[in-house]
Amino acid sequence: MRLEPSRNLDWWRRHDYCGFRVISFIVPAHDEERYVELRNGRKRLIKKLWREHKAAPFPKASRGREVAGWDLVLLDAATAGCLSTFVERGTLDTWRLAGLGLCYHDLVRVVLEVDGEEHAYFDRLERLAGLVLEAVCDGSQRD
Numbered sequence: 001m002r003l004e005p006s007r008n009l010d011w012w013r014r015h016d017y018c019g020f021r022v023i024s025f026i027v028p029a030h031d032e033e034r035y036v037e038l039r040n041g042r043k044r045l046i047k048k049l050w051r052e053h054k055a056a057p058f059p060k061a062s063r064g065r066e067v068a069g070w071d072l073v074l075l076d077a078a079t080a081g082c083l084s085t086f087v088e089r090g091t092l093d094t095w096r097l098a099g100l101g102l103c104y105h106d107l108v109r110v111v112l113e114v115d116g117e118e119h120a121y122f123d124r125l126e127r128l129a130g131l132v133l134e135a136v137c138d139g140s141q142r143d
Contacts, residue, residue, distance in 0.1 A: 042131055049128045050087050053080070059118045068109035072122075075110065079103040079125055086132045097136055104129040 062072040082100035086092050092100065107126035114122055 042135055046128065046131050046135065047087065049124060049131070050083060053083075053124055053128060056121060056124070059121050061116075062114075062118050062121070067113050068106055070106050070110065072110070072118075075103060075106060076122075076125065079107065079129055083128055083132060086136075092132070092136055097133075100129055100133060104133060 058073070058076060062076075065072050078099060082092060082096045082103065085096055086100075104126065107122060107129055111119060111123050111126050
C-alpha cells in the first residue's frame with residue numbers, strides 16, 4: 001500500500017509499543033525509495049555488527065562484574081539471545097522484544113560507566129540492540 005499524504009508533509013503518530021513511547025513516521029510517496037534504502041542499510045549494518053560481536057571475545061574485566069545493577073555476563077547473554085533470534089528469524093516475539101528493550105535500557109547505563117575494552121564491547125552491543133528495536137518498530141524486519 002502506498003501512502004500519499006497531502007502537501008508532501010512528513011506525517012507521524014505516537015503510540016506505546018511494549019511499554020516504550022514510539023513515534024512512527026508515515027513516509028511520503030516521494031521518499032519511499034529513500035526509506036527502503038535506509039531500511040536495507042540498517043539490515044546490512046545489523047548483520048555486520050552481529051558478525052563483529054560474535055567474533056569479539058568477552059572482556060576479561062567484565063567477568064563476575066556488576067554495573068548499573070546488572071551482572072555483565074548475564075546482560076551480554078540476555079541481549080545476545082534476542083539479537084541472535086532477530087538475525088536468524090527476522091523478527092522478535094513479544095517476550096524477546098520486551099526483553100531486548102529492557103537490556104537496551106541497561107546497556108545505555110552500562111556503557112556510560114565502563115571504559116577501554118569493555119566500553120567498545122558493550123557500546124557495540126548497545127548499538128545493535130537499538131538498531132534491532134528500530135527495525136522491529138518500523139516493521140522493517142522482514143521483506
